[in-house]
Structure formats: structure tokens, C-alpha cells
Amino acid sequence: MTSTDESGADEVASIALRGRITVHTATPIWKSALETLARNPQRRVIVDASALEYIDSVGIALLFDLVRRERPPGAQVEIRDLAPNLAALVRGYDPKDFVQPGARRPHVGLVEQIGRAAASQLAYLQHLGSFLAQCGTGLRRSLFRGGSMRWGEVLEVATEAGANAVPIVLLVGFLMGVIIAFEIGLVAQKFGAVIFVVNGVGVAMLRELGPLMTAIVFAGRTGAAFAAQLGTQKVNEEVNAISTFGLDPIDFLVLPRLAAAMLVVPLLAVLADVVGLFGGALVMLGFGVGFLQFSVQLLSAVTAGDFLLGIVKAAVFGATIAAVGCERGLSTGAGAISVGLSTTSTVVTSIVLIVVIDGIFTVLTS
Amino acid sequence: MAAQSMQENDTEGVPPVISVRNLRMGYGTRVLLDNVSFEVRRGEIMVILGGSGSGKSSLMKTIIGLYTPMAGDILIGGRSIVSARGEERAQLQRQLGVMYQSGALFGSLNVLENVRFPLDQFSDLTLDEKNLAARMLLQQVEMGYAESLMPGELSGGMLKRAGIARAMALGCSILTLDEPSAGLDPITAANLDRTILSLRENLGFTFVVVTHELQSIFAIADRAVMLDPISRSIIAQGNPAHLRDHSDDPRVQQFFNRRPDASR
Numbered sequence: 001m002t003s004t005d006e007s008g009a010d011e012v013a014s015i016a017l018r019g020r021i022t023v024h025t026a027t028p029i030w031k032s033a034l035e036t037l038a039r040n041p042q043r044r045v046i047v048d049a050s051a052l053e054y055i056d057s058v059g060i061a062l063l064f065d066l067v068r069r070e071r072p073p074g075a076q077v078e079i080r081d082l083a084p085n086l087a088a089l090v091r092g093y094d095p096k097d098f099v100q101p102g103a104r105r106p107h108v109g110l111v112e113q114i115g116r117a118a119a120s121q122l123a124y125l126q127h128l129g130s131f132l133a134q135c136g137t138g139l140r141r142s143l144f145r146g147g148s149m150r151w152g153e154v155l156e157v158a159t160e161a162g163a164n165a166v167p168i169v170l171l172v173g174f175l176m177g178v179i180i181a182f183e184i185g186l187v188a189q190k191f192g193a194v195i196f197v198v199n200g201v202g203v204a205m206l207r208e209l210g211p212l213m214t215a216i217v218f219a220g221r222t223g224a225a226f227a228a229q230l231g232t233q234k235v236n237e238e239v240n241a242i243s244t245f246g247l248d249p250i251d252f253l254v255l256p257r258l259a260a261a262m263l264v265v266p267l268l269a270v271l272a273d274v275v276g277l278f279g280g281a282l283v284m285l286g287f288g289v290g291f292l293q294f295s296v297q298l299l300s301a302v303t304a305g306d307f308l309l310g311i312v313k314a315a316v317f318g319a320t321i322a323a324v325g326c327e328r329g330l331s332t333g334a335g336a337i338s339v340g341l342s343t344t345s346t347v348v349t350s351i352v353l354i355v356v357i358d359g360i361f362t363v364l365t366s
Numbered sequence: 367m368a369a370q371s372m373q374e375n376d377t378e379g380v381p382p383v384i385s386v387r388n389l390r391m392g393y394g395t396r397v398l399l400d401n402v403s404f405e406v407r408r409g410e411i412m413v414i415l416g417g418s419g420s421g422k423s424s425l426m427k428t429i430i431g432l433y434t435p436m437a438g439d440i441l442i443g444g445r446s447i448v449s450a451r452g453e454e455r456a457q458l459q460r461q462l463g464v465m466y467q468s469g470a471l472f473g474s475l476n477v478l479e480n481v482r483f484p485l486d487q488f489s490d491l492t493l494d495e496k497n498l499a500a501r502m503l504l505q506q507v508e509m510g511y512a513e514s515l516m517p518g519e520l521s522g523g524m525l526k527r528a529g530i531a532r533a534m535a536l537g538c539s540i541l542t543l544d545e546p547s548a549g550l551d552p553i554t555a556a557n558l559d560r561t562i563l564s565l566r567e568n569l570g571f572t573f574v575v576v577t578h579e580l581q582s583i584f585a586i587a588d589r590a591v592m593l594d595p596i597s598r599s600i601i602a603q604g605n606p607a608h609l610r611d612h613s614d615d616p617r618v619q620q621f622f623n624r625r626p627d628a629s630r
Contacts, residue, residue, distance in 0.1 A: 023489045023537040030495055056537030061499035089568045097510060098501055334518025335473035
């Protein structure tokens with residue numbers, strides 16, 4: 001048992017420590033000891049450690065906290081009968097080393113915060129632009145100027161990012177077709193214009209939703225994986241090892257992923273288009289439009305241009321996601337936490353950029 | 367006056383705090399160590415040594431309860447950590463402070479928060495009190511100046527010293543250190559050895575240290591057990607200097623005298 005108490009003597013208060021003071025028992029003892037000091041601001045305080053059996057690092061901190069406090073002359077705290085090695089340990093700490101710095105972070109106003117955030121985003125976009133330019137140069141060199149694109153790696157990445165993503169893309173694409181057809185169909189039915197739902201589903205799937213939903217799935221699934229892979233390689237200094245072999249990390253790590261993404265996202269978008277239209281056709285059966293009628297109306301409503309626009313968009317989305325994922329991965333700082341941040345940042349940045357690029361495409365092609 | 371966490375360096379006749387009895391451990395069906403028995407006495411610095419792949423780190427991880435042995439027993443303060451389950455096992459594990467080879471600091475916390483982490487989890491001290499205790503531990507390992515740095519900003523030696531400070535935070539009396547000197551420059555390694563000796567001297571810790579750094583072994587170890595990957599067991603046990611000077615075993619002589627294999 002451990003206790004603190006005050007003697008009735010005029011000049012001296014005492015704190016008696018008994019038993020064990022450990023991380024598990026220190027809290028009430030510490031509190032009681034500090035209360036004793038507070039109640040006796042003008043009296044000398046003796047800490048009697050003669051009955052102390054065991055003390056751990058928290059107990060040492062308690063003793064040091066008692067003796068380090070500034071008190072008037074004649075009212076100091078004195079520890080008695082502490083084992084010599086522990087007494088030396090407590091004496092070895094300098095109270096000046098534990099003074100808390102008073103300086104706080106300067107206040108930053110709202111306008112300044114917005115300005116700083118905008119500047120940092122601008123700097124990031126600049127950095128991303130320069131990274132994309134490097135990738136473009138590397139891609140040209142690899143494909144046309146006798147460079148060696150690592151096609152084995154491209155196929156490997158394409159299999160993982162493309163073939164393995166087929167089921168989820170099929171599911172999302174099918175559901176998008178169903179939802180669009182159903183929502184538009186309910187409204188069109190009121191105006192007797194059910195047949196034009198086919199036009200809406202066709203244009204929406206081929207020009208917008210097919211590539212867009214595929215890209216969002218790709219960003220969450222593969223963009224994040226790119227960032228995590230390259231980020232871990234950066235943390236493990238594998239990227240440095242590649243550089244010291246005289247290899248360009250962009251050629252070696254980024255370009256295969258970029259090429260694979262530009263290859264598979266359009267293919268996945270085609271699948272999403274097909275199953276989306278099929279989902280729409282299934283819903284239209286419920287509105288009295290058969291498969292044949294659906295296909296005739298669809299062919300009159302959409303053109304090869306709509307389909308190709310969607311495919312081009314999907315390729316651009318794929319390149320954007322791969323570039324963002326690889327750039328975030330290669331910009332990873334030290335430690336596991338940085339890898340996590342890079343992954344999150346990849347998904348958020350990719351989706352924002354996809355939507356912005358989609359908007360630009362829409363404006364340019366309308 | 368009662369013994370207040372005091373320590374004598376002469377550990378002859380002192381009761382064991384760790385007893386490893388006829389231990390067999392491995393991975394899957396592959397036996398890595400067999401028939402391993404030794405004791406660590408209170409206040410002793412016991413070194414587990416041996417070449418790469420001899421099972422040093424695996425033995426340490428079995429002692430601290432991370433791996434379950436195939437046979438045998440390990441007693442911590444007389445209680446079996448092998449058969450303990452649930453809270454009893456957690457209690458035994460909390461008696462052992464562990465510094466992992468890489469420091470294993472939490473990447474999202476700064477150095478002070480890392481050292482304070484066990485106190486945050488297991489004590490109801492105020493934040494100021496926990497900070498004071500954590501700062502004093504950092505001073506013990508000469509890391510007071512680095513409390514606000516993140517683990518990613520630390521060198522190898524700093525990571526290890528911060529790892530030791532965190533291992534000490536729960537007031538455990540046994541510290542297990544995995545390769546504390548590996549990859550460090552000679553000055554940093556010597557400083558770390560000094561830190562280990564001063565912690566034993568001042569706070570009475572018992573140490574189990576896994577290492578194959580010869581200078582460090584001779585600087586800190588009271589006793590050593592030497593593992594061998596071929597015989598998969600302990601081939602020598604005793605004071606390292608005594609083993610170097612008096613052991614007849616050629617494997618022990620080869621290790622302490624840094625001789626390459628004859629066949630190469």
C-alpha cells in the first residue's frame with residue numbers, strides 16, 4: 001500500500017510512500033502528493049521513501065515531478081531514504097529540459113487558408129502536368145524510337161487490372177443501364193414517349209455512363225493499387241535501386257501501367273456499354289418495347305461517333321488514373337502512413353479529374 | 367530500507383525470471399530449434415547469439431509469446447506463457463518490453479506519442495503526467511531532443527532508441543531487444559550499449575538481447591546462449607569472453623574469431 005500524509009509539525013509536511021509505485025498504481029498517489037504540495041505552499045515537504053518496495057519509470061517521473069517544482073526558499077521538496085541509484089537517477093534529470101515551449105502556431109485567417117490551399121493545388125497540377133509530359137516523352141521513346149516497352153509487364157498489369165475487373169464492371173454497367181432505363185421510362189410513360197427512352201439509354205451509356213462508371217471502378221480498384229505498389233517500392237528504396245542501375249523509374253514502372261490502363265479501360269468500357277444496353281433493353285420489355293424494336297430505335301438514335309467518343313474518353317480516363325496513381329506512388333514519403341495517404345489521394349484526385357475531363361469533353365463535342 | 371528496484375550485476379544464485387524448458391519450435395512441420403533450455407536471471411543481460419538463420423529472432427518471438435512452440439515450456443516469473451490464454455497471457459506479455467529490429471514505431475504518431483502510447487492505453491494518469499514520464503524515458507535513451515519528430519524522420523539508431531523507450535514505458539522489468547546494434551555505426555552502437563548498461567544499472571532491467579555483433583556482445587553480455595542452425599539447438603552457454611577463450615567447440619571458436627567456412 002502507498003499513502004501520502006501530512007504531519008502536524010509547524011515547519012514540515014511529509015509525504016510517506018509505501019509499497020509499489022507503478023504505472024498501474026501511480027495515479028492516486030501522484031494526485032495526493034500534488035495536493036499535499038498545494039496545501040503547504042510555504043512549508044518544507046519531506047518525501048519519505050523508506051517503505052518503498054518497488055518503483056518503475058512512472059514512479060521515477062512522479063518523484064521528479066515533486067522535486068522539480070518551483071517553491072519559495074525554505075519550502076523545497078526533499079526525498080529521503082530513496083535507494084542511492086534511484087536518487088541519483090532523479091537528480092540526473094534537469095527541470096529545464098522539461099519546460100514546455102509556450103509558442104503556439106500562428107493564427108492563419110480563412111482567406112489565407114483558402115489561398116494556401118489553392119496555391120498548393122495549383123502546384124500539384126503543375127507537378128502532375130510535368131509528370132505527364134515526362135510520361136509522354138517516355139511513351140514516344142518506348143513505342144517509336146527503338147525504346148523497349150516491357151510488354152510482359154504490360155500484359156501482366158492488364159490481366160490484373162483488366163481481366164480480373166470484368167465481373168465488377170459487368171455488374172455496375174448492367175445496373176446503370178437498368179436504372180437509367182427505369183427512371184427515364186417512368187417519366188416518358190406519362191408523355192407517351194416510351195420509345196424515346198431507348199435514345200436516352202443509348203446516348204447516356206455510350207457517351208457518358210459506360211466510360212465514366214468504368215473509370216470510377218478502375219480508379220478505386222487499380223489506381224489505388226498502383227499508388228500502393230509504387231509507394232511501397234519507394235519506401236523500400238526499390239525505386240532508388242532502379243535509378244542506380246541507370247534505369248528510369250518512369251520507363252520501368254510507370255509506362256507499363258500507363259499502357260496497360262490505356263488498353264484495358266476502353267475494353268472494359270465496351271463491356272459496360274454492351275451490358276448497360278442489355279440491362280436497358282430488359283427494362284424496356286416491361287414498358288412494351290421488344291428487343292427488335294429496341295435495337296432498331298437504338299441504331300437510329302446513336303452513331304459510331306457516340307461509341308468512339310466513349311472509347312476515346314475511356315482511354316483518356318485510363319491514362320489519367322494510371323498517371324495519378326503512379327505519380328502519387330512515386331511521391332510517397334517515408335513510412336506506412338504515407339502509403340495510405342498516397343492511396344487515398346489517388347482515388348480522390350482521379351475521380352475529380354475524371355469528372356473535370358468528362359465535362360471538358362462534353363463541352364467540346366456538344 | 368527495502369530493495370527499490372535495485373540491481374546487482376552479479377547474478378549468481380539470483381532466481382530466474384525467464385525459464386525456457388526443452389523448447390521445440392518451427393514453422394509448419396519444419397523444426398527450427400529443438401531441445402532448447404536455458405534460464406535468464408533477474409538483472410542479467412543475456413545474449414542470444416548465432417549466425418544468420420540459426421533461429422535467434424524466432425526464439426525471441428517465442429519467448430515473448432508471439433509464436434507457439436511445438437513442445438516445451440517458457441516460464442515468465444514462474445508462470446507459463448505457453449499455456450496462458452486471454453487476459454493471463456496479455457498480463458505476462460505486458461511484463462516484457464520488446465524492441466523490434468526496425469524499432470516498429472507507429473508511423474502516424476510522433477516520437478513522444480509513440481513512447482506515451484502504452485501509458486495512454488493502460489493508465490489513467492493526466493496528459494501532463496504521461497508526457498513527463500514519456501519525456502523522462504526519452505532522456506534515458508538520449509532522445510529528448512527528437513520528441514516531436516515522426517518515425518519517418520529518424521535514423522536507424524534513433525528508431526531503436528525510441529523503440530527501447532517505448533518498451534520501457536509500461537514499467538516492465540524485462541526488456542527483449544532484437545538486433546539492437548545491427549546496421550548502426552560504431553559510435554551509435556557503442557552509445558546504445560552504454561544505454562543498455564545504464565538502464566540495467568539505474569532501473570534494474572533484465573535484458574534478453576538477440577545479436578551477432580561481437581563488440582556489442584562483449585560490451586554488455588553477462589551470459590550468452592549460442593544457437594547453431596545445423597544442430598538446431600544450443601551449442602554453448604556461458605560468459606562470452608569465457609566461451610571465446612575456453613570453448614573447445616570449433617563452431618564457437620569460428621564465431622568468436624570471425625573465421626570463414628573452411629570449405630569456401
